[in-house]
Amino acid sequence: MSGAVADLWPFLVLITVGFLPNEIWRALGLVLARGLNEDSQVVMWSRAVATATLAGVIAKLLLFSSGSLAAIPLGVRLGAAAIGFVAFLLAKRSVFAGVAIGEVALLAGGYLFAR
Amino acid sequence: MSGSLTFDSSSAAFFGGVRSAFMSVFFLVLAGTYVGLGALAHDFGLSIYWLTLSTMLVWAAPAQVILISGIGTGAALIEVALAITLSAIRLFPMVVALLPLVRTRDTRLRDLILPTHFTSVSMWVESLRLLPMLEPERRAAFCNGLSVGYMGAAIGFGFVGYYLAAGLPSLLAATLLFLTPLSFLISTARNARMMMDRLALGFGLVLGALLTILHVDFDLMWAGIGGGTLAYVIHRVREAAT
Numbered sequence: 536m537s538g539a540v541a542d543l544w545p546f547l548v549l550i551t552v553g554f555l556p557n558e559i560w561r562a563l564g565l566v567l568a569r570g571l572n573e574d575s576q577v578v579m580w581s582r583a584v585a586t587a588t589l590a591g592v593i594a595k596l597l598l599f600s601s602g603s604l605a606a607i608p609l610g611v612r613l614g615a616a617a618i619g620f621v622a623f624l625l626a627k628r629s630v631f632a633g634v635a636i637g638e639v640a641l642l643a644g645g646y647l648f649a650r
Numbered sequence: 651m652s653g654s655l656t657f658d659s660s661s662a663a664f665f666g667g668v669r670s671a672f673m674s675v676f677f678l679v680l681a682g683t684y685v686g687l688g689a690l691a692h693d694f695g696l697s698i699y700w701l702t703l704s705t706m707l708v709w710a711a712p713a714q715v716i717l718i719s720g721i722g723t724g725a726a727l728i729e730v731a732l733a734i735t736l737s738a739i740r741l742f743p744m745v746v747a748l749l750p751l752v753r754t755r756d757t758r759l760r761d762l763i764l765p766t767h768f769t770s771v772s773m774w775v776e777s778l779r780l781l782p783m784l785e786p787e788r789r790a791a792f793c794n795g796l797s798v799g800y801m802g803a804a805i806g807f808g809f810v811g812y813y814l815a816a817g818l819p820s821l822l823a824a825t826l827l828f829l830t831p832l833s834f835l836i837s838t839a840r841n842a843r844m845m846m847d848r849l850a851l852g853f854g855l856v857l858g859a860l861l862t863i864l865h866v867d868f869d870l871m872w873a874g875i876g877g878g879t880l881a882y883v884i885h886r887v888r889e890a891a892t
Contacts, residue, residue: 545721546700548727552731552734553708553714554708556713558707558708560739560741561738561767563742564769578742578746582740582846583877583881584736585737585874585878588736588737588739588878589838590851590858591855591858591869591870592858593831593838594855594856599862601723603693604823607821607824607828620839630836633836634679634682634833645821
Protein backbone atom coordinates (compact mmCIF):
# COMPACT_ATOMS: atom_id res chain seq x y z
CA MET A 536 0.00 0.00 0.00
CA SER A 537 1.42 3.42 -0.90
CA GLY A 538 1.77 6.15 1.74
CA ALA A 539 -1.17 8.26 0.56
CA VAL A 540 -3.52 5.28 0.43
CA ALA A 541 -2.40 4.15 3.89
CA ASP A 542 -3.16 7.66 5.24
CA LEU A 543 -6.58 7.81 3.58
CA TRP A 544 -7.60 4.26 4.45
CA PRO A 545 -8.97 5.07 7.95
CA PHE A 546 -11.05 7.90 6.45
CA LEU A 547 -12.46 5.60 3.78
CA VAL A 548 -13.37 3.10 6.50
CA LEU A 549 -14.95 5.93 8.50
CA ILE A 550 -17.30 6.81 5.62
CA THR A 551 -18.19 3.31 4.44
CA VAL A 552 -18.14 1.28 7.67
CA GLY A 553 -18.93 4.03 10.21
CA PHE A 554 -20.96 6.86 8.67
CA LEU A 555 -23.20 5.12 6.13
CA PRO A 556 -24.42 2.10 8.22
CA ASN A 557 -25.20 4.54 11.05
CA GLU A 558 -26.81 7.36 9.04
CA ILE A 559 -29.15 5.08 7.10
CA TRP A 560 -31.44 4.76 10.14
CA ARG A 561 -31.67 8.52 10.58
CA ALA A 562 -32.45 8.93 6.87
CA LEU A 563 -35.07 6.19 7.10
CA GLY A 564 -36.61 7.97 10.11
CA LEU A 565 -36.78 11.21 8.09
CA VAL A 566 -38.51 9.46 5.20
CA LEU A 567 -40.92 7.37 7.27
CA ALA A 568 -41.56 9.81 10.14
CA ARG A 569 -45.17 10.27 9.07
CA GLY A 570 -46.38 6.70 9.36
CA LEU A 571 -45.25 5.58 12.81
CA ASN A 572 -45.81 6.66 16.38
CA GLU A 573 -43.53 6.14 19.37
CA ASP A 574 -45.63 3.30 20.81
CA SER A 575 -45.94 1.16 17.69
CA GLN A 576 -44.70 -2.42 18.01
CA VAL A 577 -41.92 -2.11 15.40
CA VAL A 578 -40.59 0.91 17.27
CA MET A 579 -40.76 -0.92 20.62
CA TRP A 580 -38.92 -3.96 19.27
CA SER A 581 -36.20 -1.89 17.60
CA ARG A 582 -35.68 0.02 20.85
CA ALA A 583 -35.18 -3.27 22.73
CA VAL A 584 -32.71 -4.55 20.10
CA ALA A 585 -30.83 -1.25 20.16
CA THR A 586 -30.56 -1.33 23.96
CA ALA A 587 -29.36 -4.96 24.00
CA THR A 588 -26.77 -4.23 21.29
CA LEU A 589 -25.43 -1.32 23.32
CA ALA A 590 -25.30 -3.60 26.39
CA GLY A 591 -23.30 -6.11 24.34
CA VAL A 592 -20.80 -3.37 23.48
CA ILE A 593 -20.45 -2.51 27.19
CA ALA A 594 -19.86 -6.18 28.14
CA LYS A 595 -17.24 -6.52 25.41
CA LEU A 596 -15.40 -3.37 26.47
CA LEU A 597 -15.33 -4.51 30.10
CA LEU A 598 -14.26 -8.12 29.44
CA PHE A 599 -11.78 -7.55 26.62
CA SER A 600 -10.38 -4.13 27.42
CA SER A 601 -7.66 -2.61 25.32
CA GLY A 602 -4.57 -0.52 25.98
CA SER A 603 -3.83 0.56 29.53
CA LEU A 604 -7.19 -0.68 30.81
CA ALA A 605 -6.17 -4.26 29.91
CA ALA A 606 -3.45 -3.99 32.58
CA ILE A 607 -6.14 -3.62 35.27
CA PRO A 608 -7.24 -7.11 36.47
CA LEU A 609 -10.64 -8.25 35.15
CA GLY A 610 -12.06 -8.57 38.69
CA VAL A 611 -11.22 -4.92 39.42
CA ARG A 612 -12.87 -3.73 36.18
CA LEU A 613 -16.07 -5.70 36.82
CA GLY A 614 -16.09 -4.78 40.53
CA ALA A 615 -15.65 -1.08 39.79
CA ALA A 616 -18.48 -1.15 37.22
CA ALA A 617 -20.73 -2.90 39.79
CA ILE A 618 -19.82 -0.39 42.53
CA GLY A 619 -20.53 2.51 40.15
CA PHE A 620 -23.89 0.97 39.23
CA VAL A 621 -24.92 0.48 42.88
CA ALA A 622 -23.84 4.06 43.66
CA PHE A 623 -26.02 5.26 40.76
CA LEU A 624 -29.02 3.40 42.22
CA LEU A 625 -28.37 4.63 45.79
CA ALA A 626 -27.87 8.25 44.66
CA LYS A 627 -31.40 8.51 43.21
CA ARG A 628 -30.27 7.45 39.72
CA SER A 629 -27.61 10.15 39.43
CA VAL A 630 -25.39 9.38 36.41
CA PHE A 631 -22.69 11.69 37.73
CA ALA A 632 -22.50 9.96 41.15
CA GLY A 633 -22.37 6.52 39.52
CA VAL A 634 -19.61 7.43 37.07
CA ALA A 635 -17.55 9.31 39.69
CA ILE A 636 -17.69 6.52 42.29
CA GLY A 637 -17.08 3.79 39.70
CA GLU A 638 -13.97 5.67 38.53
CA VAL A 639 -12.69 6.10 42.09
CA ALA A 640 -13.23 2.36 42.66
CA LEU A 641 -11.23 1.52 39.53
CA LEU A 642 -8.43 3.88 40.54
CA ALA A 643 -8.27 2.38 44.06
CA GLY A 644 -8.50 -1.21 42.80
CA GLY A 645 -5.94 -0.61 40.09
CA TYR A 646 -3.56 0.90 42.63
CA LEU A 647 -4.00 -1.95 45.14
CA PHE A 648 -4.01 -4.86 42.71
CA ALA A 649 -1.63 -3.57 40.05
CA ARG A 650 0.21 -6.31 38.20
CA MET B 651 -37.06 24.92 34.19
CA SER B 652 -40.77 25.62 34.03
CA GLY B 653 -43.17 27.67 31.95
CA SER B 654 -42.34 28.68 28.41
CA LEU B 655 -39.15 29.69 26.61
CA THR B 656 -39.63 32.59 24.20
CA PHE B 657 -37.07 33.91 21.73
CA ASP B 658 -37.33 37.04 19.53
CA SER B 659 -35.48 35.52 16.57
CA SER B 660 -34.19 32.26 15.21
CA SER B 661 -30.61 33.19 16.08
CA ALA B 662 -31.63 33.92 19.68
CA ALA B 663 -33.29 30.49 19.79
CA PHE B 664 -30.12 28.92 18.36
CA PHE B 665 -27.92 30.44 21.08
CA GLY B 666 -30.53 29.58 23.70
CA GLY B 667 -30.11 25.97 22.55
CA VAL B 668 -26.32 26.19 22.84
CA ARG B 669 -26.69 27.54 26.39
CA SER B 670 -29.07 24.71 27.34
CA ALA B 671 -26.53 22.18 26.07
CA PHE B 672 -23.81 23.52 28.37
CA MET B 673 -26.10 23.52 31.41
CA SER B 674 -27.56 20.03 31.07
CA VAL B 675 -26.46 16.83 32.80
CA PHE B 676 -25.62 15.35 29.40
CA PHE B 677 -22.72 17.78 29.17
CA LEU B 678 -21.02 15.70 31.89
CA VAL B 679 -21.99 12.40 30.26
CA LEU B 680 -20.54 13.65 26.95
CA ALA B 681 -17.40 14.79 28.76
CA GLY B 682 -16.92 11.29 30.21
CA THR B 683 -17.73 9.50 26.98
CA TYR B 684 -15.63 11.61 24.62
CA VAL B 685 -12.61 11.91 26.92
CA GLY B 686 -12.74 8.11 26.93
CA LEU B 687 -13.18 7.94 23.14
CA GLY B 688 -10.25 10.33 22.67
CA ALA B 689 -8.08 8.05 24.80
CA LEU B 690 -9.30 4.99 22.86
CA ALA B 691 -8.56 6.61 19.48
CA HIS B 692 -5.08 7.55 20.69
CA ASP B 693 -4.51 4.00 21.95
CA PHE B 694 -5.41 2.51 18.57
CA GLY B 695 -3.20 4.93 16.65
CA LEU B 696 -5.93 6.95 14.89
CA SER B 697 -5.35 10.67 14.30
CA ILE B 698 -7.20 13.44 16.14
CA TYR B 699 -8.54 14.68 12.76
CA TRP B 700 -10.03 11.25 12.18
CA LEU B 701 -11.67 11.30 15.61
CA THR B 702 -13.08 14.81 15.06
CA LEU B 703 -14.49 13.89 11.65
CA SER B 704 -16.02 10.72 13.08
CA THR B 705 -17.71 12.76 15.82
CA MET B 706 -19.17 15.13 13.21
CA LEU B 707 -20.28 12.45 10.74
CA VAL B 708 -21.22 9.48 12.91
CA TRP B 709 -22.31 11.49 15.99
CA ALA B 710 -23.21 8.40 18.02
CA ALA B 711 -20.81 7.33 20.75
CA PRO B 712 -21.67 3.57 20.69
CA ALA B 713 -21.08 3.39 16.93
CA GLN B 714 -17.82 5.32 17.33
CA VAL B 715 -16.62 2.90 20.02
CA ILE B 716 -17.41 -0.09 17.79
CA LEU B 717 -15.71 1.60 14.83
CA ILE B 718 -12.55 2.61 16.71
CA SER B 719 -12.09 -0.70 18.51
CA GLY B 720 -12.96 -2.59 15.30
CA ILE B 721 -10.29 -0.77 13.28
CA GLY B 722 -7.86 -1.02 16.20
CA THR B 723 -8.24 -4.75 16.76
CA GLY B 724 -8.37 -5.55 13.03
CA ALA B 725 -11.90 -7.02 13.07
CA ALA B 726 -13.59 -7.94 9.75
CA LEU B 727 -14.97 -4.68 8.36
CA ILE B 728 -18.28 -6.24 7.33
CA GLU B 729 -18.78 -7.37 10.92
CA VAL B 730 -17.97 -3.86 12.20
CA ALA B 731 -20.44 -2.32 9.73
CA LEU B 732 -23.15 -4.79 10.82
CA ALA B 733 -22.56 -4.11 14.52
CA ILE B 734 -22.73 -0.35 13.84
CA THR B 735 -25.93 -0.56 11.86
CA LEU B 736 -27.49 -2.68 14.64
CA SER B 737 -26.40 -0.20 17.31
CA ALA B 738 -27.90 2.60 15.17
CA ILE B 739 -31.39 1.11 14.81
CA ARG B 740 -32.39 3.04 17.92
CA LEU B 741 -31.85 6.31 15.97
CA PHE B 742 -34.77 5.46 13.71
CA PRO B 743 -37.57 5.63 16.33
CA MET B 744 -35.89 8.68 17.86
CA VAL B 745 -36.04 10.59 14.55
CA VAL B 746 -39.62 9.46 14.05
CA ALA B 747 -40.60 10.79 17.48
CA LEU B 748 -38.59 14.03 17.23
CA LEU B 749 -39.54 15.41 13.82
CA PRO B 750 -43.25 15.99 14.55
CA LEU B 751 -42.10 18.32 17.37
CA VAL B 752 -39.71 20.29 15.15
CA ARG B 753 -41.93 20.51 12.09
CA THR B 754 -44.45 23.27 11.37
CA ARG B 755 -46.78 23.51 8.41
CA ASP B 756 -44.24 25.64 6.49
CA THR B 757 -41.19 23.49 7.20
CA ARG B 758 -39.41 22.22 4.10
CA LEU B 759 -37.79 18.80 4.03
CA ARG B 760 -34.28 20.28 3.83
CA ASP B 761 -34.85 22.17 7.10
CA LEU B 762 -35.28 18.77 8.78
CA ILE B 763 -32.01 17.32 7.47
CA LEU B 764 -29.85 18.91 10.20
CA PRO B 765 -32.09 17.95 13.16
CA THR B 766 -32.24 14.44 11.68
CA HIS B 767 -28.46 14.15 11.42
CA PHE B 768 -28.00 15.61 14.91
CA THR B 769 -30.34 13.05 16.51
CA SER B 770 -28.56 11.18 19.31
CA VAL B 771 -29.48 10.04 22.80
CA SER B 772 -28.48 13.25 24.62
CA MET B 773 -30.02 15.69 22.14
CA TRP B 774 -33.17 13.61 21.83
CA VAL B 775 -33.90 13.38 25.57
CA GLU B 776 -33.33 17.13 26.06
CA SER B 777 -35.31 18.09 22.93
CA LEU B 778 -38.33 16.08 24.01
CA ARG B 779 -38.17 17.78 27.41
CA LEU B 780 -37.57 21.38 26.22
CA LEU B 781 -39.12 21.78 22.75
CA PRO B 782 -42.76 21.67 23.92
CA MET B 783 -42.05 24.88 25.89
CA LEU B 784 -41.09 26.76 22.69
CA GLU B 785 -43.18 28.29 19.94
CA PRO B 786 -43.17 25.88 16.98
CA GLU B 787 -41.39 28.37 14.64
CA ARG B 788 -38.33 28.54 16.95
CA ARG B 789 -37.95 24.84 17.68
CA ALA B 790 -35.73 23.85 14.73
CA ALA B 791 -33.24 26.65 15.50
CA PHE B 792 -33.19 25.79 19.22
CA CYS B 793 -32.73 22.12 18.44
CA ASN B 794 -29.80 22.87 16.10
CA GLY B 795 -28.21 25.12 18.73
CA LEU B 796 -28.57 22.44 21.37
CA SER B 797 -26.93 19.91 19.05
CA VAL B 798 -24.10 22.21 17.99
CA GLY B 799 -23.42 22.83 21.70
CA TYR B 800 -23.26 19.10 22.41
CA MET B 801 -21.20 18.32 19.32
CA GLY B 802 -18.74 21.15 20.01
CA ALA B 803 -18.32 19.90 23.58
CA ALA B 804 -17.83 16.32 22.34
CA ILE B 805 -15.13 17.42 19.87
CA GLY B 806 -13.38 19.46 22.58
CA PHE B 807 -13.45 16.61 25.11
CA GLY B 808 -12.20 14.26 22.38
CA PHE B 809 -9.09 16.47 22.09
CA VAL B 810 -8.69 16.48 25.89
CA GLY B 811 -8.84 12.68 26.11
CA TYR B 812 -6.59 12.19 23.08
CA TYR B 813 -3.77 14.35 24.42
CA LEU B 814 -4.22 13.33 28.07
CA ALA B 815 -3.88 9.66 27.10
CA ALA B 816 -0.61 10.48 25.35
CA GLY B 817 1.05 11.86 28.46
CA LEU B 818 -0.62 10.15 31.41
CA PRO B 819 0.74 7.41 33.67
CA SER B 820 -0.88 4.11 32.72
CA LEU B 821 -3.21 3.84 35.74
CA LEU B 822 -4.76 7.25 34.97
CA ALA B 823 -4.96 6.40 31.27
CA ALA B 824 -6.83 3.23 32.27
CA THR B 825 -9.39 5.27 34.24
CA LEU B 826 -9.98 7.42 31.13
CA LEU B 827 -10.59 4.32 29.00
CA PHE B 828 -12.91 3.00 31.71
CA LEU B 829 -15.13 6.11 31.34
CA THR B 830 -16.64 4.79 28.10
CA PRO B 831 -18.15 1.47 29.30
CA LEU B 832 -19.01 2.97 32.71
CA SER B 833 -20.84 6.06 31.44
CA PHE B 834 -22.61 3.97 28.76
CA LEU B 835 -23.75 1.45 31.33
CA ILE B 836 -25.06 4.04 33.75
CA SER B 837 -26.66 6.43 31.26
CA THR B 838 -28.35 3.51 29.50
CA ALA B 839 -29.68 2.32 32.86
CA ARG B 840 -30.95 5.83 33.55
CA ASN B 841 -32.78 5.99 30.21
CA ALA B 842 -34.35 2.57 30.84
CA ARG B 843 -37.60 3.56 32.48
CA MET B 844 -39.68 0.63 31.24
CA MET B 845 -39.20 -2.97 32.36
CA MET B 846 -38.56 -3.95 28.72
CA ASP B 847 -35.57 -1.57 28.50
CA ARG B 848 -34.11 -2.94 31.73
CA LEU B 849 -34.52 -6.53 30.55
CA ALA B 850 -32.90 -5.64 27.22
CA LEU B 851 -29.95 -4.09 29.06
CA GLY B 852 -29.53 -7.14 31.32
CA PHE B 853 -29.92 -9.74 28.55
CA GLY B 854 -27.57 -7.77 26.29
CA LEU B 855 -24.88 -7.66 28.99
CA VAL B 856 -25.11 -11.39 29.73
CA LEU B 857 -25.41 -12.52 26.10
CA GLY B 858 -22.72 -10.09 24.95
CA ALA B 859 -20.35 -11.45 27.59
CA LEU B 860 -21.15 -15.12 26.85
CA LEU B 861 -20.88 -14.82 23.08
CA THR B 862 -17.63 -12.85 23.32
CA ILE B 863 -16.09 -15.44 25.66
CA LEU B 864 -17.20 -18.26 23.33
CA HIS B 865 -15.75 -16.36 20.33
CA VAL B 866 -19.02 -16.58 18.41
CA ASP B 867 -18.94 -14.70 15.08
CA PHE B 868 -21.13 -11.59 14.90
CA ASP B 869 -21.42 -11.67 18.71
CA LEU B 870 -22.86 -8.14 18.96
CA MET B 871 -25.53 -8.80 16.37
CA TRP B 872 -26.73 -11.94 18.17
CA ALA B 873 -26.57 -10.26 21.57
CA GLY B 874 -28.69 -7.42 20.19
CA ILE B 875 -31.28 -9.40 18.27
CA GLY B 876 -31.45 -12.23 20.83
CA GLY B 877 -31.45 -10.10 23.98
CA GLY B 878 -33.71 -7.44 22.50
CA THR B 879 -36.27 -9.88 21.10
CA LEU B 880 -36.36 -11.81 24.38
CA ALA B 881 -36.99 -8.59 26.31
CA TYR B 882 -39.68 -7.55 23.82
CA VAL B 883 -41.44 -10.94 23.98
CA ILE B 884 -41.46 -10.92 27.80
CA HIS B 885 -42.87 -7.39 27.69
CA ARG B 886 -45.65 -8.51 25.30
CA VAL B 887 -46.49 -11.58 27.39
CA ARG B 888 -46.68 -9.51 30.57
CA GLU B 889 -48.84 -6.93 28.82
CA ALA B 890 -51.19 -9.62 27.56
CA ALA B 891 -51.43 -11.13 31.07
CA THR B 892 -52.62 -7.87 32.67
